Amino acid sequence: MKKDNITIILAPLQGFTDVTYRNVFSDHFSGVDEAVAPFISTMGQRRLKPSRIKDVDPANNKNLFVTPQILGNVAGDFIFLADHLYEMGLKKINWNLGCPHSKIVKKKERIGAFTVS
Ligand SMILES: Cc1cc2nc3c(=O)[nH]c(=O)nc-3n(C[C@H](O)[C@H](O)[C@H](O)COP(=O)(O)O)c2cc1C
Incomplete structure (x- = not known):
């Protein structure tokens, strides 16, 4: 519940x-106003991973407003995924610019590594 104009995410x-x-969380607890979903990695060749899309589908997230998060290092793939999410009714994106996990760092999925295609 929003209190004193503070939003808890x-x-x-x-x-x-x-x-x-x-x-389950929002069925049993209050105090959180919205959520940022764990990152969705971009995929090449205009592909989407169905399980990751289902995760943020507003139809499956009726209790808690959810903002999808994107992680990727190819601009065209990022735009493709962002457009798809927008068409699903998700008008806000959280952009993951620096996951420190070693597996992700190796892939250079950060803004410094963005390429334009
Ligand atoms: C297992 C694990 C997974 C995480 N996944 C994400 C993620 O998908 N996107 C993101 O922005 N941050 C992710 N984070 C970072 C957390 O959201 C949080 O910012 C971080 O743990 C710092 O908060 P803390 O100081 O309370 O631990 C992850 C952290 C952990 C430990």
Whole structure:
């Protein structure tokens, strides 16, 4: 519940705060106003991973407003995913600019590594 104009946003934890977690959480607890979903990695060749799209589909997230997060290092793939999410009714995107996990760092999925295609 919003109090004193402060918005409490559930932080994303990849592998934990997925749609099931968020729905169970909001069924049993209050105090969180909205959530940022764990990052969706961009995929090449105009592909989308269905499970990641389902995770942020507003139809599956009726209790808690969810903002999808994108992680990727190819501008065209980022735009493709962002456009798809926008068409699904998700008008806000959270842009992950620096996941410190070593597996992700190796892929250079950060703004410094963005390429234009
Ligand atoms: C297992 C794990 C997964 C995470 N996944 C994401 C993620 O998908 N997107 C993101 O922006 N941050 C992610 N984070 C970062 C957290 O949202 C949070 O910012 C970070 O843990 C710092 O908060 P703390 O100081 O309370 O631990 C992750 C952190 C952990 C430990």
